[in-house]
Amino acid sequence: MTSPFAANGPAGRLLARIRPAVQVRRKERQRTAAPHDGEGGVPAPATAAAGTLRPGGGLPDRLVTVLAVAAGLAVANIYYAHPLLTSIAASFGVGSTAASLVVTASTAGYTVGLALLVPLGDTVNRRRLLVALLLVTALGQAASAAAPGIGALVVLSGLMAVTAVGAPLLVAFAAALARPEQRGRVTGRMLSGVLLGVLLARTGAGLLAEWTGTWRSVFAVAAAGMLVLAALLWRLLPDLEPAERLGYGRLLRSVASVVAEEPLLRLRCLYGFLTFASFSVFWTSAAFLLAAEPYAYGEALIGAFGLLGAAGAIAARAIGPLVDRGRDRLASTLLYGANLAAWGLLALDGGHLLVCLVLGVLLLDFGVQGAQVTNLGVLYRLRPEARSRITMAYMTAYFLGGAAGSALAGVVQSAAGWAGVCAAGGGLAGLVLLLWGLEQARA
Secondary structure, three states, X not given: OOOOOOOOOHHHHHHHHHHHHHHHHHHHHHHHHOOOOOOOOEOOOOOHHHOOOOOOOOOOHHHHHHHHHHHHXXXXXXXXXXXXXXXXXXXXXXXXXXXXXXXXXXXHHXXXXXXXXXXXXXXXXXXXXXXXHHHHHHHHXXXXXXXXXXXXXXXXXXXXXXXXXXXXXXXXXXXXXXXXHHHHHHHXXXXXXXXHHHHHHHHHHHHHHHHHOOOHHHHHXXXXXXXXXXXXXXXXXXXXXXXXXXXXXXXXXXXXXXXXXXHHHHHHHHHHHHHHHHHHXXXXXXXXXXXXXOOOOOHHHHHHHHHHHHHHHHHHHHHHHHHHOOOHHHHHHHHHHHHHHXXXXXXHXXXXXXXXXXXXXXXXXXHHXXXXXXXXXXXXXXXXXXXXXXXXXXXXXXXXXXXHHHHHHHHHHHHXXXXXXXXXXXXXXXXXXXXXXXXXXXX
């Protein structure tokens, strides 16, 4: 007697009809569950901690916060030296102009990293790239902590900063993972984390240097922090493969093509250059103003001024939803005006009115951070498949402005004091507002 479960039995024939449908449904579930690159990428294995993350699928608020903090810690590496310049100058027996070269070198090195390394985010595994860069940055900070002279510190700071470009990679990564309707808010939070890192790096560095009695401890702790951050991101980030793997030369040429084809990108790059140049003029000079009479502050109090800027950066988070609603023109007008008004406050009584100095710092950091959120919010609408390259183009211009502003600050501080600093910073802010007004008049 034939078993009912045999292949030619009634149950066997029923199973033969059901099995193909079950297999089709199983394949569909697997295809739906697999993470895809929303910018055209292919499925890739995800880490256990990031198994549900996929481009365009959305980011939970807690993870956005973690990534924003990570971006802030990554970018902080090039700002720890700012409140330490007077101590570095005294340690090596050099003047303010020579000590300022540490800041100029790190900003220039960061710009090189933006130009040469950030575009790789569109064509290699971002998780592995980020972790590798953080590990090399840790090595550079450890070497800076042992620098034997000002020349060595300048060179090591520049080399370290080349690989300290985790922040723009994280911003582009978060923007890619976010849903389209939350992208402006996510970008705003990520950029708030970046600017908070820029500002609080000064606070933490000043406090740590004063507590330990040496500026070298700051770079040693920064090296350890990068090792911890590398381990954390390796666990949290999804392991997504890029849609295509361009050759390195072709990749860099494609960046030039994007810039050439997008006039809006070129314009916002110019605004970013001038805005961050103005910002850097202030923060490079602030340590020397606050260390002199009538303030005569130590490293801890100089670093604490970063907390004021942090308050302005937090306030600028309100700009993200405004950009999401398409009000970026209004936002840009208000923010560029705020930058110019900030310099008016900073210039009053030669920078010796503390209340005006405090209000000026708050307004300056609000304006700069808000302009950053607005610029990238507008630019990320252009080409979703090229966000890393757009980020690279914009951030390269942005930090070139920072390097130019830092170099300009050292010159005008020595030649004309605080009045020269305010004339330079205010002139740059005024030029941005003028160019923006001309653009709106033509629109």
